[in-house]
Amino acid sequence: MNILHKDTVSGAALLALAVLVVSMSLDMGTGAGGETLTPSFVPRICAAGLVISGAFLLLRGLRSEGGMPAILDRRIAIVMIALVFYLWFFHAIDVRFGVWAFTLATMLAFGIRAPLMLILYPVALSAILYLSFSWGFRVVLPTWI
Amino acid sequence: MDLIAFSDILQGAVQVANPWVVFFVIVGVVIGMIFGAAPGLTAPAAIALFLPVTYAMGPTSSMALLLGIYCAGYFAGSIPAILINTPGAPSSAATALDGFAMARAGEGDRALSTAIWGSLIGGLFSLLLLMTIAPLLARFALTFTSVEYFSFALIGIVCVAGISRGSLAKGFAAALFGILVSTVGIDPVSGVGRFMFGEPNLMGGIPQTTALIGLFAISQMLLLSKKDTQDQIVLPTQKAASQLAVLRDLWRYRWVTFKSAVIGSLIGVLPGTGPAIASWISYSDALRAANPGDKFGQGEVKGVIACEVSNNSVTGGAMVPLLTLGIPGDPVTAILIGALMIQGVHVGPFLIQQNGSLFVSILLLLCLSNILMVAVGLSARKVAAKVLQIPPGILVPTICMMAAIGVFSISNNAFDVRLVLIFGLIGYLMVRLEFPTAPAVLGVVLGPILEKNLRNALTVSDMDFSVFITRPVSAAALIATACLLYVWLGPRKRSEVHPQPEKL
Amino acid sequence: MFKKQIVRLARIAVAMGAMIGGPAAAQEYPVKPIQMIVPFGQGGATDQVARLMAAPLEEALGQPVVIINQPGAGGAIGLSNLTKARPDGYTVAIGSDSTLGARPLMSETGYDADSFTMIARLVQIPSGVAVRVDSPYETLNDLVQALKTERLAYSGSGVASGPHLAMAVFLAQQGVQATFVNSDSNQDGLVKLLSGEVDFLTGGGSNFPALFGEDGQSDIRVLGLAAEERWSFMPDVPTYREQGFDYVNSQWFGLVAPAGVPQEIVDELSSKIKAMVETPEFSQRLEGFFFNAAYLGPTEMDGLVKEDMQNVRPVLAEIGLLKN
Structure with missing residues (x-):
């Protein structure tokens, strides 16, 4: 278990972003225009994609060696x-x-x-x-x- | 062009032969070079800023200045893309992939020269189309609806799979992040506000150039500030390239060159698109046609050719609908309509008929701008290469400040400066965590086109998804997309995918 | 040399005194450059009208008028930032019919119609509707009749823009519906019309004349313009009223300032603009864009915005754009 690996951290960040996107897309409404995909459709698709890649990175990171690169000097x-x-x-x-x-x-x-x-x-x-x-x-x- | 009387041709030529007009083209080309090359400043910004200046000039002089900026500006974005991995415009983001890799191998000069000559070929090719079959092309473009636009954009977006060699998961995530960024603001289809966080300044969304400047210019400057130079990118001494060899390259890869010129011109003709899309689609096509020995992403000259030929052939292409229908083909030509209107020229389907001599002048000016662009570009590349010798202590503050003021000046809004900062920090973290940034730019550029056209197409078809396969052009584009995905993700390439961290 | 500096210092002192002095010194308005926010990009029609105005206004006021382009969200961002400026008459903006009244009803703009001091309406353009030249609809009545039985699609420059709302209100009056397909600009809408994606296009009249040749040939047909009387730039096109539809609607631009600008300054600006708008030169320059000069004073303009809001509110509720 390597919770400090760069992939673990970035995977977790992507998952957090996905959660944020989905929660903000809940009360978007439908707006004007004819019958079509709702305004929240594309953001949710993106969120789904982020969940997949985030989870993948998280799992890969947990199993990998090494840690975070130094972000700052x-x-x-x-x-x-x-x-x-x-x-x-x-x-x-x-x-x-x-x-x-x-x-x-x-x-x-x-x-x-x-x-x-x-x-x-x-x-x-x-x-x-x-x-x-x-x-x-x-x-x-x-x-x- | 039997539409134009001989007297108009003569008159148009006489107007361009005026030394002042030639002078303005030169000024325009130089300005375009500076704005295109300086990270943080862009060619559309230059045209917007200089437009009020042209109000007092005549139509020919004003077009001379603006077209000079236009042609040179689209090329010049590749200078910083190649030399410091900081594309000056979204259309050069794809150039950076191979161009910067070439610079790291000491072949920056060759990459720059290829970009210059490639741009000339692209510009002249599209001009040829504009001169010969403009009305036909414009009619052809008008048969496309949202359905086709969506399918075209899809070809571009699958490019993500081709350019994220390091880690597909990370490239994919970066592209999705880019698309999400493009959804911020008032949704154009439904009028609903999305992800605005109660900030009225986000109503208009996040401007593409602002995101680009943050992700590339600012993040690159933060990277340059790193203290131990050990894993900092240090470029070797650059070899001078022979121009003849560069031209031979273009001839050897004439098929890539030709295809890119065609793609760029056609994308230019399509209203609502622009050079960024053209360069990505050409790049993905070049990738698809790659030979086993090609090293795309690691300094393949064909990559530079594909991007640069196609993004400059947008210039002539975009003039096609402008001059034949009064509809702009890309963001810059939209501003040109304003420039012509203030001169009392009405841009519409009858422009050529009513102002034949102006049409001839515009053709000649475009040609002149392209040629001058080569002259100025070849001499500027020596100066530009000196950028590499500037110590980072000077380069970092200069580019950061230029970017901040440049972004501010586009819409006089300090909020955009904050956005640049935020994207700079995100871009820095992405590079540190080894996410490629190019797919994010791809997402920002193509996201809106994909989304808007998908939803508009479904509105018109009453949610019938079959329109995407029943319309032939769209079906062909979807098949191309599937081929691309197969080539990149199919079983053959599996063995090649090894995590080789790519510094983008 | 030294004397010059003293003079300059004295000027600065006077200027600062005027700023601190408040109402008493307002008579001397303006004492410094005036910033005019144009909430659209360079080169657009609004920008050009603003630049047309700047020179004569500079002359009339004796101070530079500096144009600031602040594009975004169909003009709402520039206006939102205007309301944050000090209401001293030194920051003004160009507002339009839909951005002042309708936009704040729809999304969190940070302003509403009461956030502004109206100064003067400048120009107007009648709303109109066009179809392809090969379309079966010859008159506005043909179109309305067709809408009663089938579902047609139309486009215009942006969702909830002036042209979209103009058509939506008209359709609601007639008790019919049509599908709106968004376009980014009027030209983009024209592409959709010509490619056959939509059946009709709603747009300001100024977009149409350039599409016609000298002998009247064109790819489109303008079915009607919602003006009071026939429009001077297209005298062959009948008004809505002539065709039996009592509907008048125009897109317009006007000058606004943040709420709370002293009345003297509003009057001063408004009268200077009135004089300018009424000069033949100004009208002549406007003709180049197919705009009509249409001055309205502060009170009338305020009334117009409020009236537009009342007309548009039920329609917005119906199409689902009204803010909760």
């Missing part, structure tokens, strides 16, 4: 946290500041220590992206000022 964690924070609050953060800060943080996490690079590149990227989208295409990007 320190650097991925830093990039991921910075990304999650910035993209989730994208609307609330001035894009010029956000791009600059994210770029700087990522570069530091990657061990770039050349001062000139650290000063210039984040500013340059932020300026190029901001200018080309807001002036070139007249896209209204989130700004504070």
Whole structure:
């Protein structure tokens, strides 16, 4: 019994997804249109397929050797946290500041220590992206000022 | 084309010969290259963003710019697909399978050159069809109903079995996940909201490009952030490819090339489809016809040929219903209708009759765009290859930020940026748990076509399933599907299926 | 150099003062760019109308009008996001007949008709119905009679879109039924009509003129338009009323803002738009899309939305789209 094998974990995740899909498809109703397959038909077919492949993976994983691959290390964690924070609050953060800060943080996490690079590149990227989208295409990007 | 007077042909040619018009085609091709190649930006987005700019131009100049973007953009998605396994558009997701494998074997330049020349052939082939038998083709396309569309999409979706060599169960699950993603939002058939979690922004569903950018671009950047470079993908030095050898390849595999061009053009003619479907169907056909020695998925040049020839032949194909009936063949041509309308040109069945010279100009512009695409593409590939030398510390933030702002700009909605993030995290977990991501994209692209047409067909036939086998074209497509499944899952291949983890 | 900066600072200070000052400073509206949300993609008819308006409106108001395309769910996503904006008159959107009234009756949109301040209706297009040119139905009456005995299928741009609801309400009035087959757009519906998958097509009149040649030949036949009188772009097509069906329906676009915009600002915007819509240049530009300029003031527009909602509610309940 290997409950930490990557296939066991992914099989369990697929089964959980299938349960979620089926439970959400219960009160979908039929809506308009003539007599045809209901809106919940395709999601349920998918759920059935997920149950089959999920169960298969779960059983295979339980019988296999090995464990989970390392999902995170320190650097991925830093990039991921910075990304999650910035993209989730994208609307609330001035894009010029956000791009600059994210770029700087990522570069530091990657061990770039050349001062000139650290000063210039984040500013340059932020300026190029901001200018080309807001002036070139007249896209209204989130700004504070 | 006896419809067009000689004077119209002359006038059309004169309009295109204007240096400004040529200049706009070049600008368009360059813009298309940049938008197609940059992960997070897409060709349709470029056309949408540049459309307001064209309002002040004349019809010929505006078409010059937009058609340039169109042709180059469809090709350029393959550049990042080959070099960094990050397709710039859904239509290049299939290219990444073999193209990136070639790059890992040091043959990235050959893959890129093949993609460029293949795109040219596809573009010119479809243009030839557009010039000669456009009205006929359009009438032919109009005999297809939801029944046929469903059966065609089925050919594409069984491709999952062909591309998930690592683990069929995982590929299957990924495709189902993709289809589920495509069901989010207001169901187009019944008007019922599905899986919306009380979020009004999900009413319109999850945009395909948003899902793609998350699954590929963001997840790939997270992978690049991994600290120990041991199992990180490090590409070897790329060999320069001889263009002559590439052309010889295309000639040697002329049958694949020809079939892909035909498939791409026909899919282009069918309204409501697009290059992504064309490339998957060609790819699955190439897989079906594979010889024993071929190594599809591990760097088979035929894979690149099939995808790239067919996705660029969509350009000419999609113009067929647009110019003969006023019906767009793919998402980009739908925007072109708007561009022509603002110029006072009414797009309908009488466009060629009423604006013969414009029709000639459009043909010439498409031809010019395709040729310039090769010129710009061949020189850009050297620059693009430099991407590989950029240290990850620079590449990761640049692509993440470009993707975020690019996705935001498509519909000015910060919610889409959150979606990209969510799909990026899902894509990262999928790769870590050794799920292939390409089938998920396949599901997202084909899911809606399958579902909508299945249900619409049954509405019209009063729930009579036999329509799928009584209509001949549909029956033929279903037989093709069955053949494909037999080839991939049948007894012969059993021995070959060994768990060889594939990094997609 | 230095002086310029002082001037700029002073301007910013004035602008900020105006924002904080509230109603007292509202006379000076507008003091900053106005964002106009177009809940459809670039290149569509709504987008083009908005861009047509932007330039003359900029001139009249003295401030830039910035277009923001926010497509999705037939226009509901852009409107949903509009209602989250501050009701200060600096964020407005283009709404349409079905998105303002009917859509919130059907699904969780995050808004209802009361979430908006109506500003002005801009354009309208009569609803119409078309068949293939080889179809046995020559008049609207032929079609209605046929529906009494057999079951026909029809299509239109999207389930619960303006054209779908227009036809559904009409059919309900006549006491007949037909099967609706969804299409993604009017052109997609046209494909279904021409391929023989459906028997008739419901759509805004503006979709039809381009399908006719100079001598009137075409693959389709327009059976009727639900306008008050014959439509200038297709004078040969009879109205529903002429054929004995008392039904008038049009698709329309109008400008809306979030609920709670001060009355002075609504009046200011509405009057500027009225002046603009009534200029011959604007009508002329609209002709390119086969649209008719059709100004209505805030109160009348509000009434129109409420009336549409009342007509559509029982039909939605009947076809099973009414939200629980």
